Amino acid sequence: MESSQKAKTPCYTNSHSMLLAMNDLRKKRLLCDVVFCVDEEMFPVHRVVMAACSDYFCAMFTGEMSESQRRNVELKGLKASTMKILVNYVYTEDIEITEDNVQELLPAACLLQLKGVKQACCDFLENQLDPANCLGIKHFAETHTCLELMKASTDFCHRHFQAMVNNEEFLGLDEEEIKEFIESDDVHLTSEEAMYEALMSWTRHKNECRVKVLPQLLSHVRLPLLTPKYLTDTIDNEPLIKRNHECRDLVDEAKKFHLCPECRNEVENIRTKPRTGSDERLVVIGGFGSQQMPLSTVEEYNPKTESWTFLPALNKSRRYITAVSMKERLYVIGGYDGTARLNTVESLSYAKEDNWTSMASMNVRRGLAGATIIKDTIYVAGGFDGSMRHSSMENYDPHIDQWNVLKEMETGREGAGLVSTGGVMYCIGGYDGFRILSSAERFDPATGHWEHISPMNVPRSGGGVSVLNDLIYVIGGYDGNSHLSSVECYNPRTDSWNLVAKMMSPRCYVGAVTIKGKLYAVSGYDGSKLLNTVEWYDPFENAWQTLSDKMDMQRCDAGVAVIRRF
Known part of the structure; x- marks a missing residue:
């Protein structure tokens, strides 16, 4: 005869009901063994409940700190209204975060090591991100070492940089903060013009003190990626640039990049590489x-x-x-x-x-x-x-x-x-x-x-x-006899066409687009078969490569x- 088998039946406890019961006891001031004094207001609580929810209180009540023996414990640096919300959260796991209280709740949660409140505050602020407040939230996150919120707000600033720079918060950045954006590869830009214009707006906002650091900051703007027209019509006529020899040298480097293709190896540096963020x-x-x-x-x-x-x-x-x-x-x-x-x-x-x-x-x-x-x-x-x-x-x-x-x-x-x-x-x-x-x-x-x-x-x-660097490129097509791989480029300023490097494959009924300083040739018909290939053209190398x-x-x-x- 087989030995009888015993089955273990788990016994579940309703933790939420326990919390509600403890909260009821707290409200009736029953079994409370410590009173927090905050901003002259008293908060009777249970040590075990507070210690279970916070490493801060656990260390306070289980270590050698004098507060472990006291009936009344004063907590400084907090508002009574904030403490009321936090105590209620500890006993109910319920919290309402608003624009009015989040700036008080997050520092308090960090101080008292209430991880759930800290995370809820960070989630709330992340959902509130917009171009007008993203820099302020980023600074707030840095102050309180909220790593996930720091990353989320920084990413938001990068993605919405062109909208962000139109707000007062941007003009208030210090030199190191704006430098982080200017030298970042992750900033999303429609063109490098936007970065140059953002820098100049920031400089003019406090002209006397900021013009001194303009050359150093301008060295992180990728001037060679600007069009020749913008360099000559806009930057050449900027008084702050014209009066500074270091700035003029950077502009001359950008012009040389365009005017002397055979010299590009001499000026190849971070300023000649498109940003990868957008x-x-x-x-x-x-x-x-x-x-x-x-x-x-x-x-x-x-x-x-x-x-x-x-x-x-x-x-x-x-x-x-x-x-x-x-x-x-x-x-x-x-x-x-x-x-x-x-x-x-x-x-x-x-x-x-x-x-x-x-x-x-x-x-x-x-x-x-x-x-x-x-x-x-x-x-x-x-x-x-x-x-x-x-x-x-x-x-x-x-x-x-x-x-x-x-x-x-x-x-x-x-x-x-x-x-x-x-x-x-x-x-x-x-x-x-x-x-x-x-x-x-x-x-x-x-x-x-x-x-x-x-x-x-x-x-x-x-x-x-497609248009690339203010020049119009026409790729491939059909000339009545052959499917073409040839490419030509039109300069609107001189009303002239020039042939450039041929594509690697003939393509008729081909699509053309520009992405991050490269010209893409997409699909088409080569005279014998339909294509599912894409090739791209680097105007500085005058060469095509196939994806x-x-x-x-x-x-x-x-x-x-x-x-x-x-």
Whole structure:
């Protein structure tokens, strides 16, 4: 016969009920063995309860401290209102933190080593972070050695630097504090201009004492990454720079970097390296896939992790599309669904990553149109509606969800590139129904007129266009005979085109974007197959390299855009 087995049944105690009972005893002043005196107010409590919740009180009551034998213990440096909240928390595990009490509660929790209250205060402050208070919260966290809150507030300052610098807290930073931001790789900037302008605002705020440290701080601004136009038109005319020889030397170094490419090795230093903080991502949308069908899939590339992920798919599969990104939204415009050219528009809030939503439709159906942004307005020009190549242009106001027709170009263009720089728009190349074009036109919204500029060296349609360092790059495309790997660059100041290094692969119907000082060529068709590769161009090296990580899907005619994650 087998021996009988015994089962152990766990006995659970209701700790919360015990706390409530102890709290009831405390309120009735029963079994209390110590009284805290805070700001002339008395708080009868139980030593064992306080010691169990706080290493501070445990050491006080179990060690050799004189307070271990006293009935009344005075606690200095606290307010009675704060102590009341803390004692209530110890007995109930319940606390209400507000903007009015958090600045008293956190120091008290740190002093009394109430870890739960300290963590709750830090969580509260982290949720309150905004560009107007992030520096103050960062200083508060540093004062009280709240490491997680220090990291969270510092990260927030980096991500929202350009909004933060518009607040008084920024102007009040001392030299070492602003230096930490200026030399940091982690600051998110749309361009290095923002860092230069932040430094100059800080300097002018207390000009007499701060101008002395300007050269040392300016040495951490990456001046060579500024455009030649900004260097000559803005920095050269800044009185604080003009009067200081050390500052002038730094500006001359930046100019030399641009004017003398063969000398760049001599000036290569931290100032010539882009910051790595801004979280810019490449997005590839729709297009024509290997199944000979329009696509709805959307892929996102993260340069930091060198990895591809999927975003929500489009509501409608489409190729021949154009795409832009503006204010945390992606816009996919026009295209071809396999049956007809489209005038429909879809938008995705990539901060929420919910689903694509339909926006107001364009006035005209357009496939292979160009799109660009000027002053928070989307412009779309050219394209093919199935029967004619458009010379028309329209713009979209996202605030009222409305399209407006504008003045036409001089030439109808399908597969042209549309891009803007300096507040002026350029429509380049394309196909007019009879021939591939090398011509290009420029539109100034201030005057409302189009005018021709110098033609490209090579006619091309289906090329990618993007702006890098105030220069317009046109990559790949088709010239009527060959799929192109050639690349040319337009200088708006001299109205001239120059050929630069060829891509490693021919690409027609290719996308082009700029990320952190590099030009990216995305997908396309090389004359024999669709591509899922991406290559990037370094303008200082005049050389292309291929990304090791490929997209999941081969495609051409896709929309491409850059989004900024926060």
